[in-house]
Amino acid sequence: MADLKTAPSPEIKDKYEDEIALHHEVDWTADEEKKAKRKLDFIIMPILALGYFCLQLDRGNMANAITDKFMEDVGINQDQFNVGQQMLSLGIVLTEIPSNMILYRVGPGKWLTLQLFLFGIVSTFQAFQHGYGAFIATRFLLGITESGFIPGGLWTLSTWYTRQETAKRVMVFYFGNQLGQASAKLLAYGILHMRGVGDRAGWFWLFALMGSFTVLCGFIFGLFLPDSFRNPHSTFLPKVHWFTEREIHILHTRVLLDDPMKGKKRRKIPLAAFKRAFLDWRIWVHFLISLTNNGPQRAFDTYAPSIVTSFGFGALSSNALAAVGLFLQVPVSFAFSWYSDRYNRRGETVIAGMFCHLVGYIFNRTFTDVGLRGVRYFAVIWTQVFGTFSHPLNIAWLSLTCQDSEQRALAMAGVIMNANIAGIYGAQIFRKDDKPLYQRGFSIACSVLSVGLTLAIARFVDTLLYRRRKAQQAEGDEGSGEENNVRVG
Secondary structure, three states: OOOOOOOOOHHHHHHHHHOOOOOOOOOOOHHHHHHHHHHHHHHHHHHHHHHHHHHHHHHHHHHHHHHHOHHHHHOOOHHHHHHHHHHHHHHHHHHHHHHHHHHHHHOHHHHHHHHHHHHHHHHHHHHHOOOHHHHHHHHHHHHHHHOOHHHHHHHHHHHHOOHHHHHHHHHHHHHHHHHHHHHHHHHHHHHHHHOOHHHOOHHHHHHHHHHHHHHHHHHHHHHHOOOOOOOOOOOOOOOOOOOOHHHHHHHHHHHHHHOHHHHOOOOOOOHHHHHHHHOOHHHHHHHHHHHHHHHHHHHHHHHHHHHHHOOOOOHHHHHHHOOHHHHHHHHHHHHHHHHHHHOOOHHHHHHHHHHHHHHHHHHHHHHHHOOOHHHHHHHHHHHHHOOOOHHHHHHHHHHHHOOOHHHHHHHHHHHHHHHHHHHHHHOOOOOHHHOOOOHHHHHHHHHHHHHHHHHHHHHHHHHHHHHHHHHHHHHHHHHHHHHHHHHHO
């Protein structure tokens, strides 16, 4: 067994510099691989989850700010506020692909670090906005700076891990999102009490403090996030080796053995890959599942504190109460993802999650006629618990549906774009003329989720039929082989 802690041979050097797949074989022990993968997990996963945590903090701040007279202080109404939320999603959609093209060129270490600084600065300066024009501009700019971060994180995972491992770690990555959603509301409860400090509104300190935290986390990215197998160093510490050459050899080779196409970095993605990704109806079903699940979820997350306030709870207390279901969502989503991975039940868990999500909106719509605020609050908790995790489960299902890395990369970008397009229409589900009960809004959410659930069921049935055809084909081939043996004998 070669000791790769010495200077690498020209062949290995060329492999890392050009990322050309050579002939590879397993020349390490299971214990070596386990230790290298554990080290990779401890470095990569917390950093990427932290980045998603910061992203969600900055996105979710606005939902908390509106409980502290944000609209009145800035000088906008609810319909104008909804347009601003649409501009956030529009900014993401318009620049998602260019952002990923930059990431592909410069590497995730540099680009994701820069993005954290950029949207952290924009989020911080939201504290100084006043007027409709400033509100629209800052939301659009925040969308531009955030664009590509989520697919960039998913792409980074796919480069460091095998296909099966990537599917598992997608949920870990999304735990950052879920914890960010929950923590934003709980932190807001405390920070919004700072109204009056420095003669500033509470929402001013909300944007200033959380935006500054994101900028600080940008330094963590720059110090610790390795770029790639070709350049396994962080942006700010280019001479620090986070992995030994032996560990890089093991981690890189095992990925290439799983998918040799990951060793061929093309200057451009061929047209055939676009056809495989965007002419496959199954992939489009996954796109539409995200489109239908995320619209109602984005809308509800924005207005959950305000909805709780309408039950008779205090404005600031509503932020803390709106965090309960989001914290409960974390262990529930972990249980769903564990079951999905452990028993390879991708379709079933997506269907179950979307069904429970739909039930939440049915509860909210039905309970608008109930006078007990505890009952109505239960509907909010239920919707939050089951609202988010169907999306990452769907992404994992999509990832395993793709046939090669190029198709997978394009499909990942497509599903994230659809999730952000969902934010554009979702921003208009709850409108001023429908408050405070939002009966029309909940009815729309039920209709949209019903379509998504139907699509998920159809996709699952297609999977069952495909497996049955493969099993019958295998039995036929085996029978044909036995028949031929008899004839030969």
